Amino acid sequence: MADLSRFVFTLRQQRWLAVLLCLLPLGLYAWTFSKIALNVNYVAYDDITILSVIPGFEEATWAERWQRLTDPFPEHRLVFSRTVVLLTYYLSGHVNLVGLMIVGNVCWAGCAYFFYRVFQRLGLSLWYFVPVMWLWFNIQAYENIFWGVSSLCNFGVLFFATLSLYSATHHRSILPALLAATAATFTYGNGILVFGVLLLLLWLTGRRRDLLITVLTVVLVGVLYFAGFPQKTPSLQFSDLQQVQEGLAGFFGFIGSVAALPAYAVDSFLFTLATAAGVILVGTFLFLFRPYLLPLFRALVGQEPLRLSRSGLFALALFLFVAITTAAVVYKRIPLGGFESLFKGRYRMYSTLILIASYLGALSWLAPATRRTWALAGLPFAVLLNLTLLYVNFAGAVNNRRLAVVQEFNTRYNADLMGLRMFNMSQEYFEQIRAYYQSDDPLAEGWNPRAASAQVPCQGTYFFDTLSHYRGNLVTQAMQDFFEAEQDYTDGPYVILKSDQHVYASPPNQFAVPPTTLLRRLRYFARGVQASFYEESIAPGHYQLYLLVRYQGRNQIYCTNRSWTQP
Structure with a gap:
């Protein structure tokens, strides 16, 4: 007990260390903000x-x-x-x-x-x-x-x-x-x-x-x-x-x-x-x-x-x-x-x-x-x-953050989007207000989402493990690969539904690895990607599924040989 008291007394004299420990959580908070905050x-x-x-x-x-x-x-x-x-x-x-x-x-x-x-x-x-x-x-x-x-x-x-x-x-x-x-x-x-x-x-x-x-x-x-x-x-x-x-x-x-x-x-x-x-x-x-x-x-x-x-x-x-x-x-x-x-x-x-x-x-x-x-x-x-x-x-x-990017994408390219109807907002009005904050459109870079075709040029093929219904959602997942975010956290895998008249994107739902894996491998995100679409928000039509992988700020689109018909 005496040794502990002496240690505590010595520690209390190190004001510089107390200042450092006060600033450290502020630094972690600021770092997190800088990594995730986005004009969207x-x-x-x-x-x-x-x-x-x-x-x-x-x-x-x-x-x-x-x-x-x-x-x-x-x-x-x-x-x-x-x-x-x-x-x-x-x-x-x-x-x-x-x-x-x-x-x-x-x-x-x-x-x-x-x-x-x-x-x-x-x-x-x-x-x-x-x-x-x-x-x-x-x-x-x-x-x-x-x-x-x-x-x-x-x-x-x-x-x-x-x-x-x-x-x-x-x-x-x-x-x-x-x-x-x-x-x-x-x-x-x-x-x-x-x-x-x-x-x-x-x-x-x-x-x-x-x-x-x-x-x-x-x-x-x-x-x-x-x-x-x-x-x-x-x-x-x-x-x-x-x-x-x-x-x-x-x-x-x-x-x-x-x-x-x-x-x-x-x-x-x-x-x-x-x-x-x-x-x-x-x-x-x-x-x-x-x-x-x-x-x-x-x-x-x-x-x-x-x-x-x-x-x-x-x-x-x-x-x-x-x-x-x-x-x-x-x-x-x-x-x-x-x-x-x-x-x-x-x-x-x-x-x-x-x-x-x-x-x-x-x-x-x-x-x-x-x-x-x-x-x-x-x-x-x-x-x-x-x-x-x-x-x-x-x-x-x-x-x-990725969900926010996806919502802007879906709003820009679907005038009849359910979200717009819920807020009694037209696509034109959304674009008028969006002009004030001038957000980027990262998922549309390198291809034309408004093309009147379900076919999109692909740079390869990527196979999903599953495509299924779950509680009113269309759910797909592919668990074989790690998807790294190199430039920022807009990087990542997104699933695209494309028909002749509509196009929807879904963000990846990624999870953290267990704490022991984080400490051992210094890797935070687990392998794979899960994505889902709320079926009632999808307009009727026949859709092709694609995987859009954004890496180092550039998009690559992969065919999946999967399709979906929304009645």
Whole structure:
């Protein structure tokens, strides 16, 4: 034990090593971003919808401009996202979606800055902050990292929420907190919940004058936000026992979703694990906060103000924000998609946020010896969790990048595409908005997808192992070869369906090798390729199947001697 204490003491003196360990997860995060981020509309047509603010904005009246900036989407007022889009366009003449992602990810990094400012107040060694960096800069919420609009919305609202809560707990004036809360409100829907946290904090701490100012601000912002609000979507029905049960499980599952590991897990065991993890995380925070539970109750009933350090109050504010956001998401999502709908990848950062709240709370409320134990346990836990999430989710992030490339290809060459119909969008309008961000068309290079023939010149033959139906999908796979991405992760094998009138592409669905194989062979992606087409999205006709292999930025097309007739 004495040797361990001496080792820990010696290690604490090496500040340069602590700085390096703080920067390492940021470097891994930036490297992942540089490898995967692409100037392309991401999967759904949300980017197209938000960029629709550009045409005609300059000619509009001020009232019309405000209406376009605040137009609900679907129940969010995305003023921040649209403002960034407009500024980007008017400053450069076009919109690079990667630039939007960069702004969003800077907001994510900005949250870490506020965590550090809170941490500085504790006067502890920088080593205690290392776990925060490894926890925060994980890629589990990769959908937000690589999706222009989602980056601005989801990371932007967290930035403004964190700024507001930091200002409320560390500044005497309530004005900065109110301005940031207003910005959060007009960034994403749950931003308005920041006001709820502020009201509760001000009541608990006895700041009655600031409480009155905040109430007046809430009324003003509420009038602006809810004026002309669209018809409500369904909400959780407390009279429906099944919805209530799913909501209760979903509350803890949402909070513990970091334990589900893959951003889009479909395994019921992982959902159960996440629910159990949520119970543990909430229980852990309450255990840490237990000395202040009675003072909290007294403050709630107005007997005496709650006395907490600034850092401890900030940790409590983060916890309350996550709890209220979780309750709101459960209330709105359960009727629409049930329990499983709460595990979307873009929600996972709230699970990370409650880890941060618990860790900062531990540093604020525990005795020095116990605090040191938490830090010693927290560092390997945070590093292992970060690397595990990187390993588990990198393949999914790459697959989604390729899916975005494929969606643009299918949209450009099929005017009757199901996705366009679902979004009530014409192909001409898509091309009009696409001209603002000027994406490449990599899968069309070297051949003519619009050729009025199912026959495509081939550079050889490649044989698929299987071609089959599976749950309404046409599924094919070839497992004999490795497909390397040399230039970037647009490189890879794509399956093409070509008829006389239509052409569809499917991205490769590649998987990671087992961890032992990764370490032994330094190879991440497993052998082979799987691809699928949703049959209802395929227009009737007789199709030939081809394999398009993009390697070092060049396309090679192979015949497969396979065909498919869609009735």
